[in-house]
Amino acid sequence: MADFGSTDAEAFRAEARDWLAANFPTSLVGVEVAMINATGPVEGDALLWKQRVGEKGWGTPTWPKEYGGGGLTPAQARILQQEMNRIGARNPIGGMGIMMFGPTLLEYGSEAQKQRHIPPICRGEIRWCQGYSEPGAGSDLAALQTRAEDMGDHFLVNGQKVWTSGAQYADWCFCLVRTDFTTKHEGISFVLFDMKTPGVEVRPIQLISGNSPFCETFLTDVKVPKENLVGPLNGGWTIGKRLLQHERNSLSGGGGSAGRFASGTSLDKLAKTYVGVDETGRIADPDLRSRIIRHQMEAKAFMLTLMRAQAEAKGGGGPSNATSIMKNVGSKVGQDRAELAVEIMGAQGLGWEGEGFTDKELEQTRNWLGGKATTIYGGSAEIQNNIIAKRILGLLDHQ
């Protein structure tokens, strides 16, 4: 099949190019099409583009065709991405269904579950949220207490979830529940429910940034049909952890966050504007200058490490050890940058609202605060260090 690899590749490139030319609305060049639109459902060209990509399965290019995916090889998916980049087309299908839940269900779900839930994800029709953390189960996730009682044909679920990202816009929830209280990790099950089920109540949480990207989700006598149990009863921890791996991969992003450091306004320009320059043209405050330089070098080292990990993965050596450090280093570099920006801008960098501030300055304040979450969610920096110490370095648990 791969005998004529390069010819195949060129043929596919031509196919992708033709299809994009015929189907991508030029009004959307460089425009992100949001899965969750706070002001209402997407419409117009954005909706059209989403429908066309969804139908073709190219929003989830490597997922199996039988469930609505594109059925492309990784090499073809790369070509598709290149062609989309070339014309400024963004993938309109996104969210937790793509990044985390879909890959996990494809691996652990029953045939019926896959047939039912994967195609709407591929079409970008159903938005998923994650029912993991609880007030008493954060970093120690397996301490979760939300109870699912076996009522014969269904589970009756009672409890509270927290930090449920986007729950106020979500259609469905994948959720970890306790089905056995006599044991810890082996008493957890992985279930799915419709957010419109009676007994599901969502309250957005206002954060220090003023935004509310997360919610509290209260579950009171929520009936979950037995068919919505994924994997075996009490076998949810394994599935839940697998999903977290997908989450971490998407958070440390083979490009997302790193790309932003490279393309953002340079701190040099910012410092020269707000702090001023000395007689040699350098940033006037030498202590601040040296800390900016130190930060920029770390950002550069992080970029080089992302590139190295990608090259090593392509080189066929399996996943590189370097990937384990990405979340911590990436989030630290991002937070350091935001802290430096606040320091550089002085009071102007703390503008909250109203007159006297540019939109950029106001956004900077919110981003600085919002970014504090990056070392807490998806496994805190401390949990990441535990993972490196135990899984990579082979150090033992404390007894």
Next chain:
Amino acid sequence: MAVLTEEQSMLRDAAKAWVQEKAPVGALRKARDSGSLLGYAPEAFADMAAMGWAGVVIPETHGGSEFGYLSLGLVLEELGRTLAASPLAVSSMAAAYALVRAGTDAQKETWLSAIAAGEAVAALAVDEGPRHDPVRTALKAEAAAGGWRLSGAKAFVAEGMAATVYIVAARTAGSPGDEAGISLFLVPADAKGLTRSPRHLADSRDYAALTFDGVEVGADAVLGTAGEGYAPLERTLDVARIAVSAEMLGMASQAFDVTLDYLKTRVQFGQTIGSFQALQHRAAKMFSELELARSCVEAALAAIDQDADDLAQQAALAKAVAGDTLNLISREMVQMHGGIGMTDVHDAGLYLKRARAVETLFGSTAWHRDRWGRMQGY
């Protein structure tokens, strides 16, 4: 680890095996205790040259294999792991680079094949004080009948007692601090009027203080163009900095591995000390820093092979990041080993001493950070 060709993997494996058998840390200790000025046994360097390591970046026409800088960097990293001393970084990488790039046919003929064979050792005589600062070069070169006359002094010349020839930075015009007016000269170690004496640093390696008392050399001793030596000197020093960074990466990796091993075996309070989270997170931090340093060093080595425009920035980044990483790990190595790490019989002290010496060699971490910042416009 960078994606390597099959030949590069073989070279690295050969270096790994040789170092373990012929140049374990004990070899440096033995050289130190014997009072050696070089830090290595001459047979060991002859062995390296016989395996072709001294000619990795030298063209085949001059007895080398022209196998590239990343390849030689792999060897330097392995040597760094056991603190194996040799003039490979300074002579076979940096000085060889200068000769390949700027040498006349006659200069190449005279020196390159001898360097590739390990018969000649070339050292960089640049600094005149304890801190790296090439633009402050003051050693004077005056035009004399048929050539030049050199007067002044050089300090802490690495591999300076082993050297058979020096690449000397001298001032033919201008004053210390001026880039213009610096010239490079090839001066044999046995030149009349040149004296050298050893300087014993804590790392038990080879450093020399040189005195030039009217040393006369011919016009053919100029490397490159007289008065325009600063740019090629910096380029050569960047190669030296990257070579040293590769050694530092190897040292830091090994120091970390040894420390990690100790965390897994030392028992206190009824369990291995590596089960304590306070130590686990410091280990995770060291691991992260090592991964970042590796990326910078490997990219810088590849940049020499590609003759990249931003070589200077890559060199500064590699030296500074590797320097920070090695500084952290060498301190933690002693601390985490506790009392045993303070004893001379343990290797931790050898890594600590060599760490500070290479951190300052060819520019300290702070110096390179500031240099990188200037180049980026900060």
